[in-house]
Amino acid sequence: MVGTNAAKIALGMGAQVTILELSKHRQQYLDDIFGGRVITLASTEANIAAAVRHADLLIGGVLIPGAKAPKLVTREMLSSMKEASVIVDVAVDQGGCVETIHPTTHADPTYVVDGVVHYGVANMPGAVPRTSTFALTNQTLPYVLRLAERGLQALHEDPALLKGLNTYQGKLTYRGVAEAFGMPCVEPEAVLA
Incomplete structure (x- = not known):
């Protein structure tokens, strides 16, 4: 981008x-x-x-x-x-x-x-906080609304939302974050089952 x-x-x-x-x-x-x-x-x-x-x-x-x-x-x-x-x-x-x-x-x-x-x-x-906030909101609001409406079910229904899950119930579910911190990672599907 x-x-x-x-x-x-x-x-x-x-x-x-x-x-x-x-x-x-x-x-x-x-x-x-x-x-x-x-x-x-x-x-x-x-x-x-x-x-x-x-x-x-x-x-x-x-x-x-x-x-x-x-x-x-x-x-x-x-x-x-x-x-x-x-x-x-x-x-x-x-x-x-x-x-x-x-x-x-x-x-x-x-x-x-x-x-x-x-x-x-x-x-x-941060140099253009108002503009960047509008841009970020425009990109993220549909996901936030889906999560608000469907809760955890939204993660089961939308692969994009599931890919965005980093932690759940104290477990890291995003491989990149886990590797960066040298911590174990659990597949998101496993913790949501």
Whole structure:
């Protein structure tokens, strides 16, 4: 989502855009929605290194729900970037996907490493609280209503809701969270039975 929206804005500003994506299906989707106006590449170490070297702006939009973001951009890759290039690591809330990123604040949002400007504000939507609250509410309200109306039955009826269950009756039911904390995980279906 973050990468797709960033690409739309960058294209609108006339930028040349490269998107690195693991999923071949998602690459095809991006090629389709952008009508070939972006370069889509498999997210491999070699492709990341090449893209980083030529980037004026790098946006790290990695998300593995419930887990830490993998460090995909190394300090060595960073050293190949042009002076005054910019990195925005949206994954900073999950540890960041850039080796040199660390959380910053809205009051002091940037710092420079090897001539590259880093923006690592945790909770970026906090800069626009009203707008981000409306956006979040619009996306989550249908799920909240379903839970309010159907209770636990909603989890049995809706696979999307079941995938969102993290804990139940003191047990972790979301594998990513369990792995991040080194704790055991129980399948959601087992605790709801």
